[in-house]
Amino acid sequence: RRAKLFDDVNNAYIPAFSLDILSSFDKNSTKRSQKMDILGYKFKTDENYQVLIDTSVHVNSVSALDVMNFDVPREKIEGKIAIIGALSAGMEKDFKIVGDKEISNTQFQAMVVENIMSQTLKYQDNKYKAYFIYLSMLLTVLAIIFIAFRFYILLFILFVFTLFGVLILSYMRLKTGIYISAGYFLVPFSITAFALSLLFTIISKIDKQKFDKEIYKAQSSSLESMSLLVGVYDNETGGHIIRTKKYAQKIASFLYEHYYYRNKITPAFIELIYHTAPMHDIGKLGISESILKKPAKFTVDEFEVMKEHTIIAKDIIDKIIASQGINPFLKMSRNIAYGHHEKWNGSGYPQGLSRYEIPLEAQIMGVADMYDALISKRCYKKEFSFEDTEALILQESGVAFDPTVIKAFYHLKDEFKQIALQYKDV
Incomplete structure (x- = not known):
């Protein structure tokens, strides 16, 4: 003391x-x-x-x-x-x-x-305090250089040798009656090292986010190209892809703005569902063209084959995940493609999920897909009127669809109509 x-x-x-x-x-x-x-x-x-x-x-x-x-x-x-x-x-x-x-x-x-x-x-000789502070600053500069060139082992060796040198000097000086606290070296270095590690962590996180965005963009482009190919293969149009992703985005935004599913729906969720909605039917690439383009109602066996497009889509995305790793984009794409034909009462396919077992994004996509399918002309049917389409979907509240999602649809039906007219098939 x-x-x-x-x-x-x-x-x-x-x-x-x-x-x-x-x-x-x-x-x-x-x-x-x-x-x-x-x-x-x-x-x-x-x-x-x-x-x-x-x-x-x-x-x-x-x-x-x-x-x-x-x-x-x-x-x-x-x-x-x-x-x-x-x-x-x-x-x-x-x-x-x-x-x-x-x-x-x-x-x-x-x-x-x-x-x-x-x-x-x-x-205590204060000149050693200054020496140790300068030494910690020098070591910090060297640490920055070594980290930049990834010389981690050399940095560790340098730090250990410097620390031992400081401790030996402190011990030798103590023998002569001079007390030198190693804290004058360790504290500034530790604070600076912590600040640097925090800075590098932030920079790495920013770089990773940029990289992830590029990956998402590449994956989105690849899968969206597949979805466009499905449109050609299935007599669907690019308009169907544009319309359904806008419907899905509208529903998600409404739920978020009115505080429904706040533990699930975030601004990121809304952005993500817009980009993943086009993936809902990529599994149709694995379905026979004769079934997809059949100008009549499917037989029981044909419908069973048709239902496999959800499983095929999941397999496609799972292979991408196996090679590139899971991320929010692929996870939501898989949930939508695999689950958008599940029904609230458990009578859907492929798993027969019910209620909250069905991923929310799949429930939203189910409504968007059914709405566009009903108002659009297909080789096997004529288009429904907007009024009939709205009535049919509202009847499915609590049957095929989540009542909360249908509530959002009810408030958005006029906006759905505007989207349908704006991006109508030519």
Whole structure:
């Protein structure tokens, strides 16, 4: 703990009580200097005339009354320096030492005397503080360079050697009475290293986000090309893809704005469903053209084959995931392609899921797909009117579709009509 040997009182330096005690043995003890010589013990102080004392030294405390009554053994105090008057003015102040233990000023001054007599004082040389701070800054600069060139092992070796050098220097200086805290090196370096690691983490995250966006864009382009190919293969048009993704986006936005499914629907969800909606029928690439383009109602067997397009789509996307890894775009694409024919009451396909077992994006896509299928002309049917289409979908609330999603559709049916007219097949 630091101990001040001279106090500044009204611009005058007054020797500490401990030095006053020793002045009766050595008049030099009260001479103010950063190089002290007391009873032949030479030591240094810092610029504030402070030294570091060892607070673990043992200082006996006895009652003055016991001394006067000769109740204290002579050998316990003979040849010792005794401080009498623990309650004198200015001596009542308490000091905290190691372990937050509190001792009186008298005990503290006795410890200073004991440290001087046993020649165990230390002092802190502030020039080493500056050296260590500069060293930590230099190591930080080298760390930046090494990290930039990915020399991680060299950086680790350099840090270990530097740390050992600092500890060895601190130990050697301690032997000469100079205390150097390794914290002057470790703390600035640790703070800077933490700031740098945080910076690199942020930069890496930004780079990863950019990379992920490029991957999403590439995957979206590839899968959307497949969906356009399905349109040609299945006599569907590009208008169907545009319309359905806009319907899905409208429903998701309505649910978000009216606080439905707030634990699932976010702005990112809305953006994602817009880009993944075109993937809902890519599995039709694996269905026979004779079935897809049949100008009549499917037989039971043909319908069973047709239902396999959801499984084929899942297999296609699963293969992409196996080679490139899972991400939100592929996950939602798979959910939509695999689950958009599931029904709220469990009568859908391919898994027969019901209610909240069906992914929300698949439920939304189911409504969008059915609406566009009904209002569009196909080789096997004529288009339905907007009024009939709306009535049919509203009837499916709680049967084929989530009632909450149908509620959104009810409020959006005029906007659906505008989208259908704007992107009508030519």
